[in-house]
Amino acid sequence: MAKAPTVEDVAERAGVSRQTVSNVLNTPDIVRPATRERVLTAIRELGYRRHAAARQLRLRRSSTIGIRLDPYLGGVSGVVLDRFVHAITERASERGMRMLVYAARTPEEEITRLSELWEGSEIDAAILTGTIRDDARVHSLDEAGLPFISFGRPWGEDDIADPRHLWVDVDGAAGTRAATEHALTFGSNVAFLGWPAGSGTGDDRERGWREAMDAAGVHGPRLIAEEGVPFARASVDAALTVGDAPDAVVCASDSLAVGALLAVNAAGRRLPVIGFDNTPTAAALGFSSVEQRPEDVATAILELLMGPTGEIVAPRRLQAGTAHALITPELVVR
Template sequence: MRDVAELAGVSVGTVSNVLNRPDIVRAVTVERVHAAIKQLGFVRNDAARQLRAGRSTTIGLVVLDVRNPFFTDVARGAEDEAARDGLSVVMANSDRSPEREAAHVDYFETQRVLGLLISPIGDLGERLERLRGAGTPAVLVDRVAGSRSLSSVAVDDVEGGRIAAQHLLDLGRRQLAFVGGPADLAQMQDRLAGVERAAAGVEGASVEAIETLGLSFEDGRRAARALLARHAPDRPDALVAGNDLVAIGALQVLMGEGHLRVPEDVAIVGYDDIDFASAAVVPLSSVRQPRDLIGQTAVQILREEAEDPSLAPRNLVFKPELVIRESTAGRA
């Protein structure tokens, strides 16, 4: 900054004002300082500036699986909201590994981020409460907080599973299967519970839980191949998938390798309503989550808690919506 000030013929304080409060500096001076910055290739040290100010402009975001378009849409919503206040979002991928998740949380803490958004693998309540106590707020994303000391933004996954299953039951399907996993993931447990709740009220209806190792296209393909290995009467006539990737993977195998008709032989409902859902070979019925809105709302809460640590935690739960397409609509 001294070099810039010398070249521009102004004080170091004026350079600081140009960088931080240009509205109080004459336009001709701002132009001269920026010309000096460009000539010298000056880049200010934001780490030092934030340390002096005692406030970061970075938000950490830890997601379960960066390959899942659901999380990229959440991240996009978070970035859009953060950008309105001159903040940035840095995303890290836990890949459902507790060790990687812990390392990311530790890293963001050492970097003194403004706050942390996280879609946790298990129960991180105690760890995040300590983080909050040290001055770094944390908001759970796509997960309802089990503790009253943490804020969260999520969707009612029990209701999402219920409306998916109820749609299939209303179409006359009775042998339902829930395909998703791992089984210890809270979102999968809630979605399965919703499917079971809907089936419990219909005579003759059954629900089979088919656990997958993950929530990728290949996990859906493997599950579908296992179903094709069964005798036809032992196969479900409807699937509720843990997410759209699993649903599309299953759809590809059931139709391509099994030569089954969708929805005539088996109806399929996905979850998340990602862009791929409507573009599948048979457009996929899916439970829609407000993905961008989840990210935006999480940043809003985080920013407010960073500005006022005395705010009581909030737990916002959005209602899901069923979008009906050809993967279920062909049979009344």
């Protein structure tokens, strides 16, 4: 059996020291780009793989990242986060890291649970999901010194030009902008069905609709509904009873889109309804939807938290332009 390549083999192939190879694996930001690329090329050519158990003993780390398991909601909701948790677990495993999934019903419970895991050296970092404006979890983790990154912006706490935290998010405005541009091919009166104002994610998705409508020089109704099929159906039912009914409806979620479709069908109308999340429900019912690409989110999170090839938690420096990643979603037309 052929001998597995070692760090020394990689160093010899790349023409660098063993320490440089270690830096590329663990703290890539401190290595010159050209040198880093030579080392990465040598790693790929040799098929070098790191030994997770030896690394844990050497570094005295848990090699574990914590993430909350959201309560089961059933129905349309929750599919995107489920896909994300699966993707982050697979990609972390490829780096020799493990995911520790914990339960918490409230932000306060999550803060307590993360504090216990951090103080017990059970995790090296955490991933926050479901961020909201002025998120209490962000303040608490900052004070505790626990490295973390969020899937979703810490709305109201961060700025791209002056970053305070690491985050990866889906560019919701880009998604609804593409959806609206597609909807405008069916008529100029395109409605947006979204959540009440004040939700960072919801406001961002509404912005994309407004930008596309403004660029086309047209206007359409802004419909409001709480998340859920019955609320969405009631909102669209009301809109279809007025004289100037919409030519198409762009929705902030697939759950809202299902409600809109039920209202459209009950009224005996035929008009395009576009959702957001591209859940299996969208595919089954045959309506267009915006694909968030949670697998790409998972890859970007680990790169910011561990570096492109890192085997330990070594968070990216908080510098404008490099502390965040916005994933561009894709409109799936059906």
